[in-house]
Amino acid sequence: MSVATQDTAISTGKITRALIYLVLLLFALFYLLPLFVMVANSLKPLDEITGGNMLALPQTWTIEPWLAAWSTAQIGVEPTGLRPYFINSILMVVPAVAISTILGAINGYILTKWRFKGDNILFGLMLFSCFIPFQIVLIPMATVLGKIGLAGSIPGLILVHVVYGVGFTTLYYRNYYAAVPSELVRAAMIDGAGFFRIFWRILLPLSGPITVVSVIWQFTNVWNDFLFGASFGGTSQPMTVALNNLVQSSTGVKEYNVHFAGAILAALPTLIVYIVAGRYFVRGLMAGSVKG
Amino acid sequence: MGFLDITNVTKSYGNVEVLHKVDVEVQEGEFLVLVGPSGCGKSTLLNMIAGLEDITSGDISINGRVVSGVHPSKRNIAMVFQSYALYPNMTVGQNMTFGLEMHGVPKPEREKALADVSKLLQIEQLLDRKPGQLSGGQRQRVAMGRALVRDPDVFLFDEPLSNLDAKLRVDMRTEIKKLHEQLKTTVVYVTHDQIEALTLSTRIAVMNGGYIQQLGTPREIYDTPANIFVATFMGSPAMNIVPAKIKVDNGVVFAELTDAEGQPKLLRTVQSNLAAWDGREILLGIRPEAITDPDGADRKSTHLERLDNRITVTEPAGSDTFVTMTLGGRDVIGRMRADADAAAGQMFEFAINMEKAVAFDPQTEDRIRPD
Numbered sequence: 001m002s003v004a005t006q007d008t009a010i011s012t013g014k015i016t017r018a019l020i021y022l023v024l025l026l027f028a029l030f031y032l033l034p035l036f037v038m039v040a041n042s043l044k045p046l047d048e049i050t051g052g053n054m055l056a057l058p059q060t061w062t063i064e065p066w067l068a069a070w071s072t073a074q075i076g077v078e079p080t081g082l083r084p085y086f087i088n089s090i091l092m093v094v095p096a097v098a099i100s101t102i103l104g105a106i107n108g109y110i111l112t113k114w115r116f117k118g119d120n121i122l123f124g125l126m127l128f129s130c131f132i133p134f135q136i137v138l139i140p141m142a143t144v145l146g147k148i149g150l151a152g153s154i155p156g157l158i159l160v161h162v163v164y165g166v167g168f169t170t171l172y173y174r175n176y177y178a179a180v181p182s183e184l185v186r187a188a189m190i191d192g193a194g195f196f197r198i199f200w201r202i203l204l205p206l207s208g209p210i211t212v213v214s215v216i217w218q219f220t221n222v223w224n225d226f227l228f229g230a231s232f233g234g235t236s237q238p239m240t241v242a243l244n245n246l247v248q249s250s251t252g253v254k255e256y257n258v259h260f261a262g263a264i265l266a267a268l269p270t271l272i273v274y275i276v277a278g279r280y281f282v283r284g285l286m287a288g289s290v291k292g
Numbered sequence: 293m294g295f296l297d298i299t300n301v302t303k304s305y306g307n308v309e310v311l312h313k314v315d316v317e318v319q320e321g322e323f324l325v326l327v328g329p330s331g332c333g334k335s336t337l338l339n340m341i342a343g344l345e346d347i348t349s350g351d352i353s354i355n356g357r358v359v360s361g362v363h364p365s366k367r368n369i370a371m372v373f374q375s376y377a378l379y380p381n382m383t384v385g386q387n388m389t390f391g392l393e394m395h396g397v398p399k400p401e402r403e404k405a406l407a408d409v410s411k412l413l414q415i416e417q418l419l420d421r422k423p424g425q426l427s428g429g430q431r432q433r434v435a436m437g438r439a440l441v442r443d444p445d446v447f448l449f450d451e452p453l454s455n456l457d458a459k460l461r462v463d464m465r466t467e468i469k470k471l472h473e474q475l476k477t478t479v480v481y482v483t484h485d486q487i488e489a490l491t492l493s494t495r496i497a498v499m500n501g502g503y504i505q506q507l508g509t510p511r512e513i514y515d516t517p518a519n520i521f522v523a524t525f526m527g528s529p530a531m532n533i534v535p536a537k538i539k540v541d542n543g544v545v546f547a548e549l550t551d552a553e554g555q556p557k558l559l560r561t562v563q564s565n566l567a568a569w570d571g572r573e574i575l576l577g578i579r580p581e582a583i584t585d586p587d588g589a590d591r592k593s594t595h596l597e598r599l600d601n602r603i604t605v606t607e608p609a610g611s612d613t614f615v616t617m618t619l620g621g622r623d624v625i626g627r628m629r630a631d632a633d634a635a636a637g638q639m640f641e642f643a644i645n646m647e648k649a650v651a652f653d654p655q656t657e658d659r660i661r662p663d
Contacts, residue, residue: 181375181377183373183374183375183377184377184379186342186344186364186371186373186377187371187373187377187379187438189344189363189364189365190342190343190344190364190365190369190371190391191390191391191394191438192365192366192391192394193365193390193394197394201379201390202381206380206381
């Protein structure tokens with residue numbers, strides 16, 4: 001009987017396997033289709049798109065739309081292309097990610113290795129910040145930024161993103177460091193290392209995977225944010241806002257090929273971060289959650 | 293004044309006092325073992341010596357200096373942890389010299405200290421490896437090396453062998469003992485393993501419930517335990533504790549206990565002041581090795597008592613055979629020679645060495661000391 005079951009198991013195995021692959025293939029095509037449409041159309045002249053066939057490959061290949069999106073397209077009233085906004089985004093995202101990650105690491109270190117009265121309550125409150133919707137804080141945040149003179153500037157945006165991100169990064173690092181034995185810290189204390197020396201020489205070198213998680217998470221969130229950028233960006237708006245202004249402009253001809261190129265440009269940095277660091281991402285998430 | 297003085301030290305967490313007025317004086321070069329079951333306060337005491345936990349009241353002084361409030365790194369101590377606590381991102385060499393580096397010792401001196409210690413511990417070939425690439429025994433050596441490099445006044449060991457497998461534990465035990473004989477440094481060593489305590493120490497502090505139950509040499513602790521806790525905690529198999537009634541007959545003091553059939557048996561005791569307990573119950577403590585077959589008995593003993601009783605179980609252990617009988621209503625284990633002719637269910641003639649027997653007060657559980 002056991003032989004018989006095994007026999008059927010093998011034959012049904014082949015059929016189901018084929019079915020599974022077929023379904024997976026269909027899903028993959030389905031998910032890749034938008035990307036294909038974007039890439040294909042960004043490399044066509046506009047008349048090929050308005051001619052009607054969005055799904056076809058370009059008949060004449062051109063990188064003109066890309067160049068236009070990057071440097072000459074009309075963003076709002078200025079024909080600057082996306083370049084200055086791309087630079088704005090970089091100037092915002094790099095410090096915001098760096099500062100929130102470093103603060104999260106130090107917070108995690110203190111909350112696990114230098115416990116104090118009420119530390120769990122404090123951590124709970126910080127966690128709470130992960131669940132506050134952006135919209136709620138818009139007006140108070142605008143008031144604060146105005147009072148400290150950072151309204152409508154990149155440093156203001158950095159501050160907003162650090163404040164919002166530090167809850168997440170603290171959560172990551174706290175859970176990760178909870179799995180690091182406290183005896184290590186005690187040994188280092190006896191060896192004569194101080195607060196920052198222990199952090200710098202013992203804890204931080206162990207933090208590779210969780211740092212990758214924190215950086216990817218923060219980079220994606222800050223780069224993709226539209227609401228804060230539109231509300232507090234002022235004259236130095238980030239890429240997402242510019243892309244909106246490019247695509248949503250209501251006068252003149254809709255240059256779909258330029259829009260597609262612009263959209264890809266806006267998505268490219270996060271895509272690169274994922275491809276470069278992605279395989280550490282899952283590993284780090286597991287390490288942080290399971291052991292913590 | 294000793295080299296390491298622990299004077300009237302207590303420790304409380306909130307309202308709960310976990311360590312009650314502990315007093316220990318450790319001389320230079322001594323190997324003091326703190327032993328006790330988990331939760332007895334031994335690790336807390338060690339951490340207080342290290343400065344990793346605050347002292348609630350009392351004083352600790354090392355080498356003539358009161359260290360309360362002094363940072364762990366400035367007490368000139370080194371500690372070996374149960375988990376070894378090797379820094380995973382550093383090589384063995386970096387691990388061992390990290391403390392010296394933190395204390396601002398120049399590089400040539402660090403290199404020299406590292407070379408000396410790694411030679412002593414025979415870990416020279418491991419210096420460039422990471423802790424993750426080492427076996428348990430090697431990690432243990434590195435952890436000890438890290439402590440040795442510092443050349444501290446006092447070594448603190450926190451259950452350093454409990455993560456090793458049985459065979460390696462015995463090897464490392466010998467290793468630590470050798471090292472101590474060679475270097476003659478002062479050691480405070482925490483363990484819950486009574487064998488480690490007896491083999492390694494020059495003195496033992498047996499702790500329970502936040503009190504030091506007895507402080508003495510291994511021999512004192514083993515032969516003359518202060519109370520029933522110490523008697524049963526130290527030694528394996530544990531000391532047999534049997535209820536007995538004292539009977540004085542013509543100036544000779546007997547302990548009367550019941551055998552497997554419930555019949556009274558008399559054993560002559562050597563402790564003459566037990567005469568004051570005439571007609572009252574005591575608890576008689578007899579170590580398994582004081583209960584033997586007649587041929588295996590200690591020939592130098594002047595008080596060998598013979599006792600016929602039925603055997604309940606025999607457990608051959610290779611070098612000895614452990615034999616269980618019922619005495620005073622309790623299981624009593626004796627240690628026979630391996631080839632003693634003992635079988636379960638049989639009557640057997642036991643030889644009991646009453647010189648080694650101790651008596652306890654059933655109320656206080658303290659030992660009734662001979663005059």
